[in-house]
Amino acid sequence: MSVPGETASFGFQDIPAADKAARVKGVFDSVAGKYDLMNDLMSAGVHRLWKDALVDWLDPAGGIKVVDVGGGTGDIALRIGRKLGAKGGNVTILDINHEMLKAGRTRADFSEVPATSVQWVCGDAETLPLPDRSVDAYTIAFCIRNVTHIARALSEARRVLKMGGRFLCLEFSRVDVPGLDALYDLWSFNVLPELGARVAGDRESYRYLVESIRRFPPQEKFAAMIEAAGFGQVKVRNLSGGIAAMHSGWVI
Numbered sequence: 001m002s003v004p005g006e007t008a009s010f011g012f013q014d015i016p017a018a019d020k021a022a023r024v025k026g027v028f029d030s031v032a033g034k035y036d037l038m039n040d041l042m043s044a045g046v047h048r049l050w051k052d053a054l055v056d057w058l059d060p061a062g063g064i065k066v067v068d069v070g071g072g073t074g075d076i077a078l079r080i081g082r083k084l085g086a087k088g089g090n091v092t093i094l095d096i097n098h099e100m101l102k103a104g105r106t107r108a109d110f111s112e113v114p115a116t117s118v119q120w121v122c123g124d125a126e127t128l129p130l131p132d133r134s135v136d137a138y139t140i141a142f143c144i145r146n147v148t149h150i151a152r153a154l155s156e157a158r159r160v161l162k163m164g165g166r167f168l169c170l171e172f173s174r175v176d177v178p179g180l181d182a183l184y185d186l187w188s189f190n191v192l193p194e195l196g197a198r199v200a201g202d203r204e205s206y207r208y209l210v211e212s213i214r215r216f217p218p219q220e221k222f223a224a225m226i227e228a229a230g231f232g233q234v235k236v237r238n239l240s241g242g243i244a245a246m247h248s249g250w251v252i
Contacts, residue, residue, distance in 0.1 A: 008148050011211030020148040021124075025097055027205045028072075032099035034200040036073055036107065041195055050244050051141060054170045055079040057237070057246060062087025064136045067160065069125050069153075070143025072100025074108030077118060080139075081110060092119045092135075094128070125153040130160045137161075141170040145216040154229035158251065165251045167231055173238070173245035174218040180241045188213070219245050 006017040015023065031038065039047045060066065060080055068076045072095035080091050095101050101120050110118055123129045125140070125147045138157045147153045157167050175181040188210045196206025217225065219236050222245075226234050231249030238245050 009212070009215040011208040011215070017148055021096070024146045027208055028097045029099045030202045030205050031196075031200050032072070032097065032103045035100065035103060036075070038195065038200055038206070041199060042192055046240060047142075050170055050239050050246075051075055051079055053237075053239060054139065054141060054168060054246055055083050057248065058083075058137060058139065058166070058168055060084055060089060060137065062089060064089045065092075065134070066090070066137045066139060067092045067094055067128070067130060067135045069094050069128070069138065069140040069157075070146070071095060071139070071141070072097055072104045074104040074110070074118075076139050076141050078108055078110060081118070082112060088117075090117045090119075092121055092130075094121045094123045094125075096122065096124050098122060126156060128156045128160055132159055133162045133165075135160050135162065135165065137166045137168065139168045139170075142172065144169055144171055145212050150217075151225060151229065154226060154231075158230045161251045163251055167226065167247075167249040167251075169222075169226075169247045170244060171216065171222075171247075172213040173216070173222075173242050175242045176238060177241035180243075184243060219247075223247060 007014040008017040008020040010020055010023050055076065060083055062084060066080055066089065068091060071077055071093040074093055077091040077093045093104065101122060105120060121129065126149055138161055144150060144153055161167065175184050192210055193203045193207045197203035219238065223234050223236050226247055226249045232252040234247065234249045236245055236247050
């Protein structure tokens with residue numbers, strides 16, 4: 001819940017915090033139908049390697065119970081299921097956006113992971129509809145920068161994880177390779193909105209997504225936020241020169 005006068009970032013704008021969730025929902029309502037295709041086009045397919053890296057780092061054990069927050073298209077859950085194979089486990093795909101969940105149910109192929117039980121739940125990262133200490137792992141990919149209060153989402157992650165549970169986040173971050181940062185900016189601010197216009201019919205939503213990346217805290221600052229939420233053994237792994245980064249933390 002937002003307080004009167006509180007603001008939140010929406011791309012490069014600062015808007016009333018109470019309005020952000022609805023604005024973000026509008027973005028993802030608009031892009032849901034082309035979301036997976038646009039991910040492939042925007043990253044030349046590299047997002048698939050990043051997601052594989054996240055699940056490899058998780059290295060889920062048989063019988064694990066996972067909540068994948070912001071996972072509407074099922075990409076992370078499907079990878080976890082494949083990793084588990086016949087060992088079994090439980091993955092809850094949670095997303096605040098009905099259209100993203102609808103797209104996930106329509107396109108995600110879980111026929112290869114019948115041993116893994118999958119649930120689709122509409123819910124808010126800041127108020128998870130899950131009991132305390134009920135999951136072994138919490139994953140979130142390319143979502144946390146869109147929540148209104150990042151600290152609250154982290155606190156909720158800490159609440160629902162069991163002792164010894166793990167938090168894993170994959171998110172766009174800050175490039176740390178000289179020269180690559182300029183090329184990345186050129187691609188982001190010129191090519192991606194144009195792709196959004198031509199493929200998804202929505203330039204402004206993709207302009208927002210680019211701007212939201214620039215407003216998200218850099219690696220070290222986000223790691224400090226995870227520690228402040230009560231996680232221990234916080235670690236960061238950069239991907240593709242820092243275009244994306246994975247953050248890991250444990251409930252200890």
